[in-house]
Structures are given as C-alpha cells and as structure tokens.
Amino acid sequence: MPGKSLSSMDKNLIYRLLKDNFSKHARLYVVAIIAMLIVAATTAMSAWIMRDIVNEMVVSRDIQQVMQIAIAVAVIFTVKGFATFFQGMFLSRAGNSIIAEQQRKIYNRLLQQGVSFYNNMPSSDILVRVTHNAQAARAVIDTVVTSFVRDMFTLLGLVAVMFYQQPLLSLISFIFGPLAIFGVRILMKKVRKIMEQELSSLTKIVEIVQETTVGIRIIKTFSLEHIMRKEMDSAVKAVEKRANSIAVLESATSPIMETLAGLAIAGAIALSAIWVLEKGNTPGEMMSFITALLLAYEPAKRLARMRVSIEAGMIGVRMMYELIDKPITLTEAENAIELPKGKGEICFNNVRFSYLENQPILHDINLQFPAGKMTALVGASGSGKSTIINLIMHMYDPDHGSVEIDGTDIKYVTLSSLREKLAYVGQDTFLFSNTIMYNIGLGHPDATEEDIQAAAKAANAHDFIMKMQDGYHTQVGDNGNKLSGGQKQRIAIARAMLRHSEVLILDEATSALDSESEASIKEALQRLTEGKTTIVIAHRLTTITSADKIIVMEDGKVAEEGTQRELLASEGIYSRLYNYQFNTAE
Template sequence: MLPPKMANALRNMVSPETRDTVRRLFVQDGRRHWKGYALSFVFMAFMAGTTSGLAYLMGTVINRIFVEQSTSAIWILSGAVVALSVTKGFAAYGQAVTLAKVGNRIVADNQKRVLDRLLTQDVTFFSGSHTAEIMMRFNTGAQAARNVLNLIITSLGRDLLSVIGLTAVMIIQDPFMALIGFIVMPIAVGGVRSLIRKVQKIFSREFHSAIQIMTESIDAFQGIRTIKSFTLEDSQRAKIYGRIDKMEKASNRMMRAQSQSGPLMEALGGVAIGLVVMYAGWSVLHGGRTPGEFFSVITALLLCYEPAKRLARLNIDLTTHLLGARMLFEILDRPATEADAPGTPELVVRGGAVAFDEVVFSYRESEPVLRGLSFIAEPGQTTALVGPSGGGKSTVMNLLERFYDVESGVITIDGQRIDTVTRRSLRQAIGFVSQDVFLFTGTVRENIAAGLPGATEEQIIAAARSAHAHDFIMGFEGGYDSRVGERGTQLSGGQRQRIAIARAFLKDAPILLLDEATAALDSESEAEVQKALQSLQTNRTTLVIAHRLQTVINADKICVIEKGRVVESGRHEELVAKRGRYFTFHQLQFAGQQERLSA
C-alpha cells in the first residue's frame, strides 16, 4: 500500500480526462490482449524478484565470504548470483518480446480501425483535412495507444514490483531504512506535478508544428513542377525552414520540461543514499549490525533508484502519448457519414436512364451552385453538358455519385431515387474518367485491375486492347508489370488517360461519366483517346462534360448549363439553328480556331 499522502498526490496528478483515456485504452485494447499482458507481467515479476534477490543475497555474500571467509560459500553464492542473473536475463527477453508482439498488434488493429473509419467519411471531410494531418493521426495515434499501455504495464510490472521487492529487502535488513524511501518518494512525486501542464501545452504545439511541416513539405513535393516553373525554390525553402526552426525550439522546450524532474530526483536520490550510508555505517560501527546488512541495504537502495525515478516521471512520460491517443479517438469517434441504413436496397439498373429534377445544391451556405437543375439522360445515349466554368457541370457528376447529397430536388436512375439505395451499388453502376486521372503507385496491371478486383490476366489485356493501350504497354520494358510512379508520373498524359479508360472498360458499368477526358491532351494523343472513348460509350448511358464543343457535336443530346440551370438542350444542329447560348459558344470557339488557322 502507498502512504496516504503519496496516494493523494498521485490522484491529484491524474486528471479526469487522463483517467478516461487510460480506461478506454484498457477496455478497447488491453482487455483484448490481456493474456499477452499477463504473460509479460509474469516475466516482469521474475525480473523484480531476481533483482530483489540479488540485493538480499549481497548481504550474505559479504558476511559469509568476506567476514566469515567461508570457502564453500564462494561457490554456492557465486552460483546463486549467476542463476539469478540468467533468470533475470531470460525474463527480460520474454517481457520485451511479449510486449513488442502485443504492442505491434495494437498498432496494426488501430490503424485498421482508423482506416475503416476514414473510408466511411464523405468527400467533405477529406476536402477539409490535409493529407498530412490525416496521416499524422493515422500513424502517431495508433502508436500512442500502444505506448500508453506498454508504459503503464512496465511501470506497474517492472518498476513498481522492483520498488516493492527492494523496499521489502530494506525492511527485512533494517526497517528504519525503508522509512527514508517513504519520505523521499512523496516529495519526488509532488515535485513533478507542476511540469504536467507545461508538457501538455508544449506537446500540443509541437504536434501541430509537425503537421504544418509535413503539410507544406507534401505540397512542395507534389507541386514540384509549379515550384520550379515559377522559381519558388527560395520562398518555399524559407517558409519550410521557418517551420522546422519553430519545431526545433518546441522540441528543445519539451526536452527541458521533461528533464526538469532529473535534478530533483538526483538530489533526492543523493540525500536518501547519504542518509542510509550515515545510518548504516553508524549501525555497523556502533550498533552491532553486520557489514552484509549494510551492503544489502545500499545495493537495494541503489537498484531502487532507477525504477523509482521512472515511476515519479510516469505522468510526464504518459502526457505526450495520451495526447496522441486522444487524437486517435477523435478519428474513431467520428460518425460514419457514408453509412447506409440497415435494409437499404441496392440499385437495379435496367436501362440506365438518369434524371435530375429541380435539383438545388451549394457547397457553401448562401452560395448555390445548382438552382433547380433538371434534365434527362436517356438510356444508352450520350448526353453532353456544356457551358461556362462555374455553371455546375462537375457538380452534376459529384451529386450523381453521391459524393454530396442534394439540398432539394430528386436524382433518379431508372426511376429509383439514388438517395434511397446503397452507395456501393450506385457507384458500382457508374464508370468515371476525368481529365485529372489518378493512378495508384504500383504497376500498370494493378491500376487497370482496380476496375474489377480479381480480374484475370485475359480480362485485363482485353480491357487494355479496347482502350488502345495494349501496344504502348507492351513497348515498356516491364510490360504490364511496369511501374507507373506516384500518381502515374512516369507515363505521358495520353498513356494515363488510356490506362484510366482501360480501367473503366474492365469495370463495365452501365453508366459512364466523362469529365473533360481529353482536355489536356495534344492532337495526336486526343485522337487515340477519342477512339477508345467512342468504344467505351457504346451501349452505355454517358454523361460528358466538355469545354471544346468539337468533342460533343455528335452527342445525342447537348444540355447548356448556366448559373446552375439548363438553359438549352437538343442536338448540335438544333441548338445552332436556335442561335441561342450554344450558338454563341460555338461561334466564339470556332471563330477562334479559324483565326488561328489563318494565322
């Protein structure tokens, strides 16, 4: 039992928030791995027992060998010391391996839980959070959960048991000696209380500084072309250097705060040892105590110093890890914004008719993007959306895939409201190819196969042939096993587009969305991609966004979207004949082309 004064000090040091976080970690992770922690606790008990045994044995060694000068005692006691030391070594190994395995499993489980929770969040969450912050929480939070549990377990199993065992040795050898430890310990515990809040504040600033460094570094690496094009190397370097310097200062403050308990513990440890030496020396010389008892007490006190110091610093060491664990819980506690209600039916696509009926939507309050937009994309036909930038064309595709939900109005597919069917079945029915193609870091084969997990080699090659991609793929040294680089940077724009089209071919969805799929390509690449797109559009309900009208003049229907509404619709010839908004766009584009040709 701890003395009441020390117990009260410990309770006052632990805030309700800390207790709640620790309790949740033990319920969530500790309970599932209690067998591993129990085994490690057994190993730590052996470590504490052997450490105490060595301290106690030291008294016998001094008395039997150096005072009584017993020859037989040399072999017996030396063997006992070796046995205890070997036992302690194996116990330390077992404890380290067991805790490592349990800790690694906790990290893996928490990373999986965080990933699962993140994948249930909508696009709004990711657009409002930088990748760096998400990754910091993903990695640091998961590791913090392990570190908190391991720190508490080792403090209780290794340090506390060692202190108890060594204190018992001192009590057995001389009860008065133990009183010194009970006097010093509350002073040490109380001395570190004032450091807790300081460490919490510094770590919080340090964590956010780390996020800023990672955020700006990722932006710099991903935007390296822009940086070099605008010769921004010096300004980017200065900005990130400033962040790094602030991080360095925060880290130094953290180290100073964490180290402030060191001088206190060193001083108190010196006082304790000095008092013991004075008392024990006087007892041996004038009180009839044996030298063995003196050395046993001194050994126990010296061995007790490090675990006692770690126990006194426990709350400080826990502080940084607990903040990381709370950041983990912030992610795990987020409600799943894309969870479908139980029993939600799946979308059944018969023809693929897509209808928008008086749809209203805004990304920001009081700034509507769609203002009662209505149109129908007929099954198996191509419907083109044209109009000025900011009119809401890309928003149509975002809403159709339910990356966002409408504020009012209805979107249906074959008469089924898309907000009443599962998101998974809805998105499985839609293929998407955009101007900004995203390729995963990996091989050409892996990126095509993303369209249909588990696809066979024959299916992958067939999709690549349909996308007019097979020939250039086979021209690579590694063929389908060639690496595409981060975001496909090792491929040309036309090659990336055709890989994305092959992926869409493999998915074979009845509804196809094309968002400026050829806008960034040169004429030769565009011609190849257009061939692939024409094949892909066959017998599919296709929605096309295009600023270049030349790419949509053959569409079955063209909808002119302006200020969130369809202001005109019809075939190319009909809209030109009306001489309305479409005719104006047409004249502006083709007049410009004629001027460039004549020049």
C-alpha cells in the same frame, strides 16, 4: 490511473486504449507481465541476499555457505536475464501488433469517410495521424504496463526488503519521495502544450514535402527553391526547438531525483554507520538495506517520469481517437437495398445542394439522363456540372430532392451496388504507383490479361504501351509521373472501358489528348457508349457533337437543353459558346 494531473478525459482514453487493445493481445501481455513480475522478484532477491553475503563473509566466515550463496546469486541473475529477454520480446510483439492494428483501424475509417471529409482535412494532417499517432498509442500502453507492473512491483519488493531490514531508516528515506513527486508535477504543466505545438510543426513538414513532390515543376519553373527551403527550414527549426524543450523537461526529472536520492542514500549510510558501529547491528542487514535503497532508485525514477511520458504520448492518442470517432460524412441508409438492374436512366427531382451552408450550388434542378444515350453537360466553371456528377456518384447527399437511377432513389441503395453500375474518367487523371496492367485492371478485378489489352487497344493506348521497355508491366511512378498527360488519360479511359458498367461518366476525359488521339478516342467511345447511359462534361464542344442531348448549366440552374441542332437554332447560351469557340479556333 496515473495521477491526478491527468484529466478525466485522458483517463477515459487510457482506459479505452487498454480495453481496445489489451484483450486482443492478452496472450502476449500475460507472458510479458509474468516476465516483469519475475524481474521484480529477482531484483528484490538480489538486495535481500546481500545480507547473507556480507554476514557469511565478514561475520561467520563460512566458506561453504559463501559458495552456496554464490550459486544462488548466479541463479538469480540468470533467471532475471531470461525474464528481461522475454519481457522485451513479448512486449515488443504486442506493441508492434497494436501499431499495425491502429493503423488499419484509422485507414479503414478514412475509407469510410465521404469526399467532404477530405475537403476539410489536409492530407498532411491525416498522414501524421496515421503514422505518428499509432506509435503514440503503443508508447502509452508500454509505459502504463511497464510502470504499473515491472517498476511498481520492483519498487514494492525492494521497499519490503528495506522495511524488513531497517524500518526506521526506510521511513526516514521516504521523506524525500513527496518532494520528488511535487517537482515532477511542476514539469507536467508544460509538456502538453509543447507536444501539441511539435505535432503541428510535424504536420507542416509533411505538408511542405507533399507540395514539393507534387509541384516540383512549378517550383523549378518559377525558381521557388529558396522560398520552399526557407519554409522547410522554419518548420524543421520549430520541431527541433520543441523537441529540445521536451527533452529538457523529461531530463529535468533527473537532477530532482538524483539530488533527493543522493541525500536519502547519504543519510542512510551515515545512520547505518551509527547503527552498526555503536548499536551492534550486523553489517549484512545494513548492506541489504543500502542495496535495496540503491536498486529502488531506478524504478522510482521511471515511475516519477511516467507521467511526463504518458502526457507526451496522450497528445497523439487524443488525435488518433479524434480521427477514429469523427462522424462518417456519408453513410448508407439503414437497411439499404441493392440497386435493381435496369437500363440506367438517371433523374434529378427538385434537387438543391450546397457544399457550404447558405451558399447553394444547385437550385431545384430537374433533369433526365436518358438510358442508353449520351448526355453532355455544358457551362461555365462553377455552373454546377461537376456537382451533378458528384451527386450521381453519391459522393454527397442532396440537401433537398432526390437522384434516382431507374426509379430508385440512390440515397437508399448500397454504395457498392451503385458504384458497380458506374465508370468514371476525370479530368485530373489519377494512377496508382504500380504497373500499367495493374492500373487498367482495377476497372475489373477479375479481368484477364487479354481483357486488359483489349481495353487498352480500344482506348488507343496499346501501341504506346508496347513501345515501353516493360510493356504492360511498366511502372507508372507516383501518380503516373513517368507518363505524359495524354498517356495517363488513355490508361484511365481503358480502365473505365474494362468496367463494362451501365453508366459511364466522362469529366473532360479527352482534355489531355492531341487531335489524332482524340479522334481515335471519340471512335472508341462511340463503340463503348452504345447502349449505355453516358454523361459527358466538356468545355471543348468538338467532343460532344455526337451527344444525343446537351444540357447547358448556368449559375446552378438548367438554362437550356436539347440536341445540338435545336440549341444552335435557338441562338441562346450554347449557340454563343459554340460560335465563340469555333470562331476563335478559326
């Protein structure tokens, strides 16, 4: 591996990177490597043939031999040109394939992660890792392959020519090699730290852009443009400063190599003159040696800079594998089973749960959501309502106890069979940047256009959709930014309706609707929920008047449960909340 300055961890990562990718793209790399070897051989041959060119033209003066040599030179450079073409083409194809492969691998890993993973990792950090780090992986592999094949063999071939023609001069020239390596090692110590800082600044830029696109209304309303501009300017300056620092370090190898190479070549020329003029050596041998020495300069310089390039790329490779190797926060049980068919009864048995250690959210909850009935969850923010929903959807595992559907602990069932049984509409409606038909159709991939329209009609969305220029083929924009909040909500409800699942979860699903639309949705939901287990989280109690059961949460515990009539008669928490809302409305 490339040098002692790389840590054992980095060497292992490079080995892993090559192992993971080289075999998959072996055919492309084999062709590229063969082409590199041809480039190396023809480069050495171009130095070797200088001896015959000079001797035949200056010493022998044989025109026939000169013409043959001229043809040989043309052949050598033509072969080298085609070899360089194939080297670049196949290396690029392999590299592009590696980028695509790594991006797919990272994204698949992201899809496997649970919700807690995304709670703890900023989206801007994830974006940089998916885009930049895959590029870094390709850059490291390209550097390793080209340096260890093309540059190394080119240098070996030219050194062989030099030693064959002038062994003593070659030894003298190599005195300067260790000095160059020592100079590059000094530069290496600064590269890693600067690269880490640059990636951190790139993440900050992505974060600012994300916040700007999502929060543009707040930025405009509160005139925050100058603050956002200042933050972006600071982040961009940081990236620019560190990029300039890296450029300086990478370029610093040039004066080192140029100076040492100049001294070596000057010394070789001076000694060559003495050898030719005073000791009778042929000028062809000296010209061949000097040509080989000059041609060896570029591959030697690239090899010297290789460690700087690898070290810069290894920052991204480390971050990429850090993401790929991060443990899955939520996994299926070993030998998980399909969730058996049933009516959809949900039970919580002594469930305790906390997002953060020693900060419990739910305390020994025992609940039953009757099959085919509507159950409403009511309570103040932070009382545990959304956490109950998250556990039902198996976004998290409980710390203690079990969540069962039809008597089966969902911890031991496949995620796919569980999710097929559920449909969900949240208060923060999310739409994909595609058409209305696409977004509704996600509820059931096999649905026909007629099915989608029927769901939209049931959700009171069909009329406003048809008034749009492209109807169901209207693009909704980034997260539905071309639609109003109520329109987005109704499309999300239509998506849930299309799913035809046994369990329906509505988390403030009608919060963005006006009174007329809400009345239509309530009527549609009554049809939709018939015979299905429905769980509704609601702050507006008008939306749950038809609920079969109401559960009142307080500080992570069940404070009250029963029908609305029973809870109003008890004059407890629900009764006070009910009276407060309706008195305030009046």
